[in-house]
Every structure is written in structure tokens, then in C-alpha cells.
Amino acid sequence: MKSETAGGPASGRAFLTHTALLFKIAWRNIWLHRGKSLIIGIILLTGTVVMTVGNATITGMDKGLQKTLVDGLLGDLMVIAQSTDEAWALLGNMGKSADLIPDFEKVRDVVTNDPGIMKFLPMDFGMFMAVIQADSASGQPPFVVPLGVQYERYLEMFSNVAIVKGRGLRPGESGILLHHTTADRLFKTYGSIFSPVDDPYAFTNYLPPEAGSNLASVIISTDLIIVGISDKKATLDIRVPIIGIYSNQRIEFGGQGFDLIDIQSYRQGMNYTLGDEEVKLSASENAMLNMDENALFASFSENVSGAGAVLGDVKSLMVKKPAVKAVDYDRGGTEILALRLKDRRQAEEVRGRLTKAFKEKNLKAKVIDWRKAAGTLANMASVIRIALFVFVGFVFFVAGIVIVNTLAMATMERSSELGMMRAVGAQRGFLGEMLLTETFLLAVFFGGIGMVVGAVIVKILAAAQIQSTPGLLVLVFGGNVFNPLMGLKDFVQGGILLTLVTLLSVIYPARLAQSITPLDAVSRD
Amino acid sequence: MSNPILHLSGVTKDYWLGKVKVPALRGIDLEIGKGEFMSIKGPSGSGKTTLLNIIGLIDNATGGSVLLDGKDVTRETDKNMTRLRLTKIGFIFQTFNLIPVFNVIENVEFPLLLLKDRTPAERRRKTMELIDAVGLRPYVHHRPNELSGGQRQRVAIARALVTDPEIILADEPTANLDSVTGKSILEAMKEMNERRQTTFIFSTHDAGVLQYARRIVEIHDGLLTSRG
Ligand SMILES: Nc1ncnc2c1ncn2[C@@H]1O[C@H](COP(=O)(O)OP(=O)(O)OP(=O)(O)O)[C@@H](O)[C@H]1O
Numbered sequence A: 001m002k003s004e005t006a007g008g009p010a011s012g013r014a015f016l017t018h019t020a021l022l023f024k025i026a027w028r029n030i031w032l033h034r035g036k037s038l039i040i041g042i043i044l045l046t047g048t049v050v051m052t053v054g055n056a057t058i059t060g061m062d063k064g065l066q067k068t069l070v071d072g073l074l075g076d077l078m079v080i081a082q083s084t085d086e087a088w089a090l091l092g093n094m095g096k097s098a099d100l101i102p103d104f105e106k107v108r109d110v111v112t113n114d115p116g117i118m119k120f121l122p123m124d125f126g127m128f129m130a131v132i133q134a135d136s137a138s139g140q141p142p143f144v145v146p147l148g149v150q151y152e153r154y155l156e157m158f159s160n161v162a163i164v165k166g167r168g169l170r171p172g173e174s175g176i177l178l179h180h181t182t183a184d185r186l187f188k189t190y191g192s193i194f195s196p197v198d199d200p201y202a203f204t205n206y207l208p209p210e211a212g213s214n215l216a217s218v219i220i221s222t223d224l225i226i227v228g229i230s231d232k233k234a235t236l237d238i239r240v241p242i243i244g245i246y247s248n249q250r251i252e253f254g255g256q257g258f259d260l261i262d263i264q265s266y267r268q269g270m271n272y273t274l275g276d277e278e279v280k281l282s283a284s285e286n287a288m289l290n291m292d293e294n295a296l297f298a299s300f301s302e303n304v305s306g307a308g309a310v311l312g313d314v315k316s317l318m319v320k321k322p323a324v325k326a327v328d329y330d331r332g333g334t335e336i337l338a339l340r341l342k343d344r345r346q347a348e349e350v351r352g353r354l355t356k357a358f359k360e361k362n363l364k365a366k367v368i369d370w371r372k373a374a375g376t377l378a379n380m381a382s383v384i385r386i387a388l389f390v391f392v393g394f395v396f397f398v399a400g401i402v403i404v405n406t407l408a409m410a411t412m413e414r415s416s417e418l419g420m421m422r423a424v425g426a427q428r429g430f431l432g433e434m435l436l437t438e439t440f441l442l443a444v445f446f447g448g449i450g451m452v453v454g455a456v457i458v459k460i461l462a463a464a465q466i467q468s469t470p471g472l473l474v475l476v477f478g479g480n481v482f483n484p485l486m487g488l489k490d491f492v493q494g495g496i497l498l499t500l501v502t503l504l505s506v507i508y509p510a511r512l513a514q515s516i517t518p519l520d521a522v523s524r525d
Numbered sequence B: 001m002s003n004p005i006l007h008l009s010g011v012t013k014d015y016w017l018g019k020v021k022v023p024a025l026r027g028i029d030l031e032i033g034k035g036e037f038m039s040i041k042g043p044s045g046s047g048k049t050t051l052l053n054i055i056g057l058i059d060n061a062t063g064g065s066v067l068l069d070g071k072d073v074t075r076e077t078d079k080n081m082t083r084l085r086l087t088k089i090g091f092i093f094q095t096f097n098l099i100p101v102f103n104v105i106e107n108v109e110f111p112l113l114l115l116k117d118r119t120p121a122e123r124r125r126k127t128m129e130l131i132d133a134v135g136l137r138p139y140v141h142h143r144p145n146e147l148s149g150g151q152r153q154r155v156a157i158a159r160a161l162v163t164d165p166e167i168i169l170a171d172e173p174t175a176n177l178d179s180v181t182g183k184s185i186l187e188a189m190k191e192m193n194e195r196r197q198t199t200f201i202f203s204t205h206d207a208g209v210l211q212y213a214r215r216i217v218e219i220h221d222g223l224l225t226s227r228g
């Protein structure tokens, strides 16, 4: 017996010889049993295509969702009060409001000093109840869910407002932009048309279909009286003119949207600090705010026709002027500080820095990412991905079973031949390696084709520029067009999964093959 | 015998059919020398196959010892047994001798590939030498299913000899062949034995085949009745 040399060219050659032999046998057997091979191959191919396309779809969705939300409302990061409920999210959990950020000025200073921050925007977001003369029999309280922002800065950061009627807020102006769904909802429930104060007759351009027949009886309101809903603090009634009606170009789903209000009005309504001092109301103002509702409505909600002047008077009388001179908007009560980063990819580092700085300065603020801020909405992609994994897992499970069965049967059928190989001098492991090589070749070949086919399908889908239908899909597509994405990561993942399936499904047949003894070469029958 | 290549002493083999013991070999003592051309003869069920399997390290004896080249191989590991089969023993089976997806060259070369330490040139030379020796040069690219039974057995002989083993075992190598072809196979084996001094041990029922043997060992009911 020649001794086997360790290392060196001899062992290198031995390895090559061995591998070449395995591949040759495997390849020839695949070809000989091409029917079975094809069945296994097609199953592997199908699994891989489903996996590739599914993954790309979900990755594209997730990226789209991120882009939509980060660009459209949330910013890259958000700072909120530490005491804010864990379950709080700007989206998908509209009932809960965030706590005020304590020591907001100091928090703001930390943020402004961070080199990674490009822009920031204080926001307040919560529920208000509208004080409306309820004509309608519907018992639902008229809620509005306004986002309080400094409008011009909001536009700079999230350019997603399309004015449907009226106009946007001017700097320093107090007022509300109703989301068109809010306007519709209020009309449906209360029978009043809420119209912009500058252009109350424009409603005819935007008249809910229900109003069509009896225009004469329609009540037009150009402002709203709303009162903040808070379980922490006494809140105040405020009267805000309706400046416009808008639709959000990015974040509209499930027929819902939020209204935009100037942040100072929001702060007043929630009884927050305004950025200069606590608002002190005069006795008459207090009296007016505490008037009983019917009296209040008698003076406010009137048929607009011919009442323009009266309206102006009432307004000057009633609406507390919120915009105090020299207000520092970045000082007043703030629940949310949305951050836009210079480089989106550094979100985690910036977050770490800010968290550390808040801790060092003993500030009770925390930083959340867009995913957390988006609440249940952000999990949508994850949920769909899990569903896909379950499906792909199932496909591969079936594939595995078929492979195990086919290989096990083939092994049994070939036991004489395999036994002869053992008798002639093939080691026990050789038979297992033969099977593994066979399956491996099938997996590489058909899995490879599957990935290429998947990639082509993804390319075609991307090139097809599939338009989304309005609503949820726009949000998910991250725009109007479906854009599946596939990266190297998906290929690697696919490869790993395929390898795993191959290895797992070869274990049993390989063990079976290794249990074949040289005696099987000679056993009769 | 001065220097036997194989030495069996007290070899027994029991099979179990459920709880019933079937003693296939009941104490075999046998010495086989280098270069012998020996046949094992006996009625059906007498233990010929069992004995050949034990000699060929395909099966383990229940008792007794087998010395190969003076070394006791009775309790070797599976790995070592396999290595011994590869390097020292050649097999010619009755059927299923060849790898169906390999042609003649590849089948003959197969043990050399398992040996791993030969260069491609060495392998090719040795393979072709043996294919020539069994007269199959025109058929080198045929697969087993494209060969006659006799041609297949010739491939098996070439394959068995390719690693220059010391012993070649053949359990009824001609059982599936007609008598003319059977004789030509025996001629081929005998020629190899004479040219290379390789020990051949074969079993047969066939009197026509038996006449080629230089030594005949007889077995009855698991016991040797004649050592030739
Ligand atoms: N795997 C087995 N299990 C149980 N009994 C066996 C087994 N193999 C052989 N035997 C028994 O051992 C005895 C010897 O069998 P063996 O095959 O060695 O006989 P043989 O001389 O080769 O017969 P034949 O000429 O028919 O080939 C027989 O009684 C047989 O039934």
C-alpha cells in the first residue's frame, strides 16, 4: 500500500482526482436518471424563483415604505419624551398622544449641535374635538386629528401637500388646513360645508356629491372651534379659521389623513407653553371661551352668504390672537422633534450620539427611528416578509421531501451497484459524497437558473413601471410605481437557503447509502 | 506451504434467521499460496459464497482468524478493510460488476481513481494495458449495457487486476454465460494468473470450468472435505 502523503502536490492531486470522479459520476447519474433529476430540478427552480421575486418585492416595498414615510412625515429620526408610552407611534396609533418633551430648549440645543443633523422640525400631534352644532342625528363626536407645525418649515421638510381648495398657511398665520377626508367626514356627519375663509364659495368646486341637490340648505363654515383632548392637562377651546383643504400626496391610506394646524394654535388648544410665556387670558376672553356652546355657535356658524363682514368682526372679537410677536417656535411646548439627517445611512450613529448626549445632560428625551414612529404601518413589510418566508419555506419543505424520497428510492434501486463500489474499494463516505454531489449539482444548476429567472422577472416588473392604485399601495410602492429591488444580499441569502435545503434533504439518503455494505453487491435476488 | 498469502484457521460463520442459527461455515482451515489458480467446489448451500466473502473481506467471520500476507485482518476497521480490498484484492462478481454510467475505460480505471495517488498518465497506461490484455480495445467507449455478458466479465477481470492485487476472487464468474464464453473467461483468467502470478480463487458448479483449476478445494455443509 502506498502511504498517503499529507500536504504537497500529491494530496492536492488526490483531492482533485477525487472531486473530479465525484462530479463525473454525479453528472452521468443525473443524466441517466434525467426524469427524476428534472422533477427535483423544477421543484428547486420554482422555490428559488418564488423566493427571489418575493424577496425583491418585499425589499422594494420596505424601501418604498421607508422613503414614503421618512420623506413624507417622519423624518429620519424623531425625538420624543422619555415618558411617552412605548406603544406610541405617529402613525397607526392615532388615539395616543405623546408627552411634552421636558426641557425642550436643551434637547433642541443638543440636536442643533450634532453634526449629522441637517434640519429639525418641532411637531405636536394629538386629538381635538370640534365644537359643532350637531344637526345630524349621528352621535359621533367630531374629532379632528391635527398635526401642529410651522407650515413653511413643514413644507421644506416634507413636501407632500397638495392644496385642493383655498391656500396654505402664511408664516405666523393661525389656522387649519383640513385634510380633504376630514372635510368630507365633517360634512357627512354634520351637514356643514367647511370652506376656506378666503374663498368660501369655492366649495362648489369641491362639493361632496351628497350636497348636490339642496344647495340652499347647506351651512357653510369657514372656521372651526376645537378643544384639545388631554388626560394630563386642562385644555382650551380655540377658534381656528379654515385656510385650505389639502390632500397629502404620499401618506394617504384607508381614507384617513391628518389635518395641519399652525403649531401655536395647537399649543394654545392643548394649553402648552407658546414659546414666549404662558398665555394669559383676559377675563373677557375667558368668559367667551367658557360661553355655552349654543351661544357660541349662534355667533359663528352662519350661512356665509352676506355675512362676510359680520364674520370678520366676530373673528376679531373671538379669536384670541395666538401669534405673539417674537415667538421662538422652537421653544414652545413640543411633543415631537422630527430630524432630517445629512446622510440617511448614518441614522444609527446619530441616534447613538443623541441618546448619549441626552443621558449625559440628564434630559428625559429619547430618539426613535422611522420604523418605530410609523408604528404598525412599518411592520407591514415585515409581516408580508414573514408570510413569504412561510410560503417559501413550505415550497422548499415539499421540495425537500420529494428530494429525500427520490434519492432514497434511487439509492435502494442502486444498492447492488453501490455495494459493488464498496467491494471494489470505495470508502463508506464516498457513497454519501456521490449523492451530495449529485444533489448539489442539481441545486446549483436549477437554483442558479431560478435566481436568474427571478432576477429577470424582477427586472421586467421594474421596467413595466406598474402603476399603483391609490391608497395603501402608493404608500407601499413608495411612489406611484412598483419598484422591486434585488441586491447581492438577496442572492447570497437565496444561495444559503438553497444550500441548506440541499444539505438537509441529502442527510437521510446519504445515511442510507452509507449503510450499504459490499455484501449488497453479492446478495442474491 | 512456505509462505501462504492467505491463512484461514478455524473460520466459522453463523447466520441468524430470526432466533435460528444457521452455521454456514463450521471451522475452515486453509492455506493458499501465491500464484495459485484454485477453485472451490461444493453443492448449493455448502458455503462457497460465504467463504469467498470472508476471504475477500466483504464479510466478517463469526470466529477463527484470517491472515492476509501474514497479518490478521479479522478485526480490522471498516476503513482499513476497504483499503485492503482496494489494494490487495480484486473481485469478479456474477452480475452487477460494472458502473452503468461509465464506459469500459472508466470502469477499469475506477479503482485507480479511488487510489488517488496515480498520475493521469500512469492510470491511462495501466488501464489500456489491461483492456488490451482482455481483448477489449475496440470496445473502450462502450457502456456496460452496450456489451455482451462475456465482454462485461472481461471488463470485470481487467478492473480486478488494474491495481495489481495479490488475490482475485470470483464467485461463479461464468454462471450467467454460455459454456463457450465461460471457457474463454477462464482462459483469460488463467492467462493473467500465469503472466502476473496473481492468485485466483473462484467457485463454480460447472465441471467444464472446474477443469481449468490447478487446485480444487471441496466444501460440504460448511466444512472442507478436500484441500486439493
Ligand atoms: N444472509 C444469509 N442469511 C441467512 N443464511 C444465509 C445467508 N447467506 C447464506 N446463508 C446460508 O448459509 C449457507 C451457505 O450459503 P452460501 O451462499 O455460502 O452457499 P453456496 O455454496 O454459495 O451456494 P450456491 O452454490 O447455491 O451459491 C446456506 O445454508 C445459506 O442458506
Ligand SMILES: [Mg+2]
Pocket (backbone or CB within 6 Å): B048, B049, B050, B171
Ligand atoms: Mg454461492
